[in-house]
Amino acid sequence: MLPALRHIDCWIFDLDNSLYPAATNLFALIDIRMGEYIQRLLDVGPEEARRVQKSYFHEHGTTLAGLMAAHGVDPHEFLDYVHDIDLARIVADPVVIGAVERLPGRKFVFTNGDAAYASRVLDRLGLGNMFDGLHDIHAMNYVPKPDPRSYAAMCACHGIEPGRALFVEDMARNLAPAKELGMTTVWIDNGSERGDHGADPAFIDYHIDDIGLWLTDILENETQ
Known part of the structure; x- marks a missing residue:
């Protein structure tokens, strides 16, 4: 393990576009469903539904x-x-599977999605049995990331010490x-829509573009 990470005993991962590449583009399918839902809810056309969808995403x-x-x-x-x-476009990555399996300590998924969806995605990724917990939007009481309350609640719920996470x-x-809580932070910069919005080196400890390769590298440093 890299010396700077030897104190870590809790590994927390966002799900979408983090444990699989953003190029998988599951959000394109989810976007279609969101648009359909908003069109029916508000009795509007596709363009207005898209505007509402994106404005709520950015504002809330x-x-x-x-x-x-x-x-x-x-x-x-x-x-x-x-x-x-349909999750057929998700492909399990043996490098990610092997690296996550080898990580010491506890592992969690922290997602603005819900547990049912997250579990389906994790199973498809070959990671379904590798996590100690899954903190979803229901567990957050619908207060999503990046609201600081959701992070504090997750730590309290799972007994996570931020300085070791x-x-x-x-x-x-x-x-x-x-970062404000004291966690070590890793930005996986792999092309997510507005993924770089608000990026600041002050709260990003590691800037990477491939989670499997990065985890493998830091694990291999343990024997060097």
Whole structure:
């Protein structure tokens, strides 16, 4: 293990575009479902639905948070609908599987999605049995990343000591609250939409573009 990371005993990963490449583009499928949902909900056309979707995402952290605040949308109904997608485009990466399996300490997924969807994705990635916990949007009480309350609640729920935890995330802005708590932060810069929004070296400890290769590298340093 790299000397700077030998104190880490808790590894926290965002799910989408972090544990698999952004080029997989699952969000293209989810976007279609979100658009359909908003069109029906508000009785608007595709262009207006797209505008609403993106404005809520930028203003509230997730489209769901905006829909809940403005329209009282049932989060379970919304998430069940938008996550009803074909996951065939996900390909398990043996490098990621091998590296995650070898990590010492506990491992968690911290996602603005829901557990049902996350579990399906993890199974498809070959990672379904490798995590000690999954902290999803329901567990956050619908207060999504990057709201600092969601990070503090996750740590309290799972007994995580932030100073001994590392967090990997593709949305740079979502790392700021983790760093404020004392976590080691890793930005996986692999092409996510607005992934670089708000990026600042002050709260990014490691800037990478491939999670499997990076984890393998730091693990191999343990024997050097």
